[in-house]
Every structure is written in structure tokens, then in C-alpha cells.
Amino acid sequence: MARVLCDPLVPLECARAALAGLDVSVESSTPPWSGDDVVGLLSWEPVTAADIGRLPSLRVIATPSVGVDHVDVEAATRQGVWVCNVPEYCVDEMADHALALLLALVRGVVELDRSVRAGLWSHQAAGTLRRLSDVRLGVIGFGRIGRALASRAHALGMDVCAHDPFVSDDEISAAGVRPAALDDLLQGSTAISLHSPLTPETRRLIGSRELALLPYGAYVVNVSRGGLVDTSALLEALESGRLGGVGLDVLHVEPPSRASPAPAAPRLVVTPHAGWYSEQAEAAVFRRAAESIHDVLEGRRPRDAVNEPVPQG
Numbered sequence: 001m002a003r004v005l006c007d008p009l010v011p012l013e014c015a016r017a018a019l020a021g022l023d024v025s026v027e028s029s030t031p032p033w034s035g036d037d038v039v040g041l042l043s044w045e046p047v048t049a050a051d052i053g054r055l056p057s058l059r060v061i062a063t064p065s066v067g068v069d070h071v072d073v074e075a076a077t078r079q080g081v082w083v084c085n086v087p088e089y090c091v092d093e094m095a096d097h098a099l100a101l102l103l104a105l106v107r108g109v110v111e112l113d114r115s116v117r118a119g120l121w122s123h124q125a126a127g128t129l130r131r132l133s134d135v136r137l138g139v140i141g142f143g144r145i146g147r148a149l150a151s152r153a154h155a156l157g158m159d160v161c162a163h164d165p166f167v168s169d170d171e172i173s174a175a176g177v178r179p180a181a182l183d184d185l186l187q188g189s190t191a192i193s194l195h196s197p198l199t200p201e202t203r204r205l206i207g208s209r210e211l212a213l214l215p216y217g218a219y220v221v222n223v224s225r226g227g228l229v230d231t232s233a234l235l236e237a238l239e240s241g242r243l244g245g246v247g248l249d250v251l252h253v254e255p256p257s258r259a260s261p262a263p264a265a266p267r268l269v270v271t272p273h274a275g276w277y278s279e280q281a282e283a284a285v286f287r288r289a290a291e292s293i294h295d296v297l298e299g300r301r302p303r304d305a306v307n308e309p310v311p312q313g
């Protein structure tokens with residue numbers, strides 16, 4: 001019987017329910033992926049070109065996430081394999097999370113809590129606090145999540161501008177947000193939040209040059225992918241006092257390890273890639289990813305494909 005492999009984070013009962021009625025066995029597995037009988041892969045774990053080469057019957061890779069940077073999409077496309085993501089399952093959660101990190105930095109919430117736990121009782125324990133309505137927020141990447149954050153920021157009285165090379169200035173303006181080139185956004189923002197995908201073009205989009213353009217004491221929030229930012233430059237800027245605070249939901253290496261530990265510094269707030277998570281989002285993401293596998297195995301075009309596989313001769 002053909003097999004669909006799921007990484008261990010995927011609840012098997014959910015994948016089995018979505019694939020019920022198909023003549024496939026749904027199994028838990030870990031990389032490196034291989035097997036002549038594997039027709040589908042549901043994975044948050046990396047899927048490399050070598051993995052895809054070891055799966056000659058593979059027809060679809062579905063990832064329970066928005067980002068597909070852990071999948072070699074080009075290799076899949078060449079081998080005639082669909083790659084599917086789940087684009088809309090956590091837009092509100094992600095915008096809420098980015099805002100929560102920004103609020104925590106602007107009002108020193110985490111830092112003040114740490115100080116009370118350490119036995120202090122001082123309103124200045126987190127340094128200078130600010131008014132949210134004084135924040136000039138620069139949103140980098142004006143897609144689903146960037147827009148949802150911008151509308152929240154607007155509602156809270158923040159001045160918002162956005163940079164997105166693939167969204168027209170008119171579309172950004174229509175959302176009540178000022179369009180800006182990246183350098184102008186950096187020079188004019190007292191906080192930035194990153195919402196672009198991780199691609200070869202956006203890797204290290206924010207490095208030491210870009211951080212130096214921000215006004216002194218600015219905040220940086222990254223809930224999208226660790227690779228968008230040069231982490232060493234970011235931590236250096238924080239430690240030197242150039243940045244007023246950093247909020248991260250994503251790291252270069254996840255989970256952190258002894259070789260690549262989670263950063264810890266004053267005015268740094270880190271959450272464990274939890275921005276997407278709510279009970280509703282969790283239920284939706286695995287079901288939707290498994291439904292894409294169901295579509296392909298039944299010969300239909302999947303709803304959320306990110307590629308157009310090359311027909312195999």
C-alpha cells in the first residue's frame with residue numbers, strides 16, 4: 001500500500017481523518033525521508049533535494065505552515081511534485097503576536113516582570129518607557145500578516161508605513177499606510193516588524209547597515225523567520241544601546257541547541273515560534289495541509305499550491 005509520511009509533530013489522527021477513504025497508510029516518520037512507496041509528505045521538517053530524489057513515487061509535499069523555506073521547492077517542481085502550504089490559518093494570531101511583542105518592548109512589560117521577580121520594585125527598571133501612540137511603525141512585507149498588523153497599529157494610534165516591492169504604492173496607500181522604500185522606512189521608523197517570506201533575496205534583509213539607519217532606541221520585532229535578520233548584528237546593536245529592544249518569535253536555529261543557544265539579553269524578549277498558535281489555528285493547519293495531500297492523491301489540483309510541477313514524461 002502507498003504511504004503518506006508525517007513528521008512527529010503532526011497529529012496522526014487528524015491526517016488520517018483528512019485522508020480517510022484513500023488507499024494509503026498514514027505513518028509518522030522523521031528525516032532523512034526515503035521509500036519507493038511514499039506518495040505524500042506532511043512535514044514541518046526540512047525536505048531537501050536529496051530527500052525528494054529518494055522518493056520516486058512522491059506526488060505532494062504539504063507543509064503545515066505559511067513559509068515553505070524548509071522545502072526545496074525547485075527540486076520538487078522538477079520531479080513533478082506539488083508543494084502546498086496553508087496560507088491563512090494564523091493571520092490574526094501572528095499579527096496579535098507581533099503587536100504583543102511590540103507592546104512588551106514599548107511598555108517594558110517583560111523586563112519589569114523580570115525585575116520584580118528579582119526582588120526590585122522600580123518603575124525605571126526597564127529604562128525609559130514610551131507611549132504607543134508615539135511609535136512610528138515600519139512594516140516590512142505588506143502581505144496578509146503585515147496588513148493585519150498595520151490595521152491594529154493604526155487603530156492604536158501609531159503612525160504606520162510599509163515597504164513591499166511586490167505591492168503597489170496605491171494598494172498600500174489604500175490601506176491608510178504610507179508606502180516607503182526600505183531605507184526611508186528604516187530612517188523614519190521608531191519600530192520595525194518583519195513580515196516577508198524567507199527567500200534567497202530576503203535572507204539577512206536586515207543587517208548592520210540597515211540597523212544603523214534606524215533612529216537611536218528603535219525596536220525590532222521579527223516573528224517571520226530568523227534568517228531575515230543578521231542575528232549577531234542585531235544583538236550587537238541591542239547590547240550597544242543602539243536599539244531600545246528586540247522581540248523575536250523565530251531564531252536562526254530552532255529549537256535552540258548547545259551549539260546555537262537562544263539569545264538572552266536585557267530588553268530582548270524571545271518566544272518559541274509560538275506566533276501561529278491558537279487552538280483554532282492548530283486544528284486548521286494540519287487539516288488543511290492533509291486536505292491538499294488528499295486533493296493531489298485524488299487527481300485534483302490542490303487549493304494551496306506554491307508551485308507548478310513539471311509534467312513527468
Ligand SMILES: NC(=O)c1ccc[n+]([C@@H]2O[C@H](COP(=O)([O-])OP(=O)(O)OC[C@H]3O[C@@H](n4cnc5c(N)ncnc54)[C@H](O)[C@@H]3O)[C@@H](O)[C@H]2O)c1
Pocket residue numbers: 065066067068087090094140141142143144145146163164165166167195196197198201202205223224225249250273274275276277
Ligand atoms: N512564527 C510563526 O509562527 C509564523 C507563522 C506564519 C507565518 N510566518 C512567516 O510570516 C511570513 C509572512 O506571512 P504572510 O501570511 O503575511 O505571507 P504573505 O505571502 O501574505 O506576505 C508576504 C509579503 O512579503 C512580501 N515580500 C516579498 N519579498 C519582500 C522583500 N524583499 N521585502 C519586503 N517584502 C517582501 C510579499 O510581496 C508579500 O506581500 C511567512 O512567509 C512566514 O515565514 C511565521
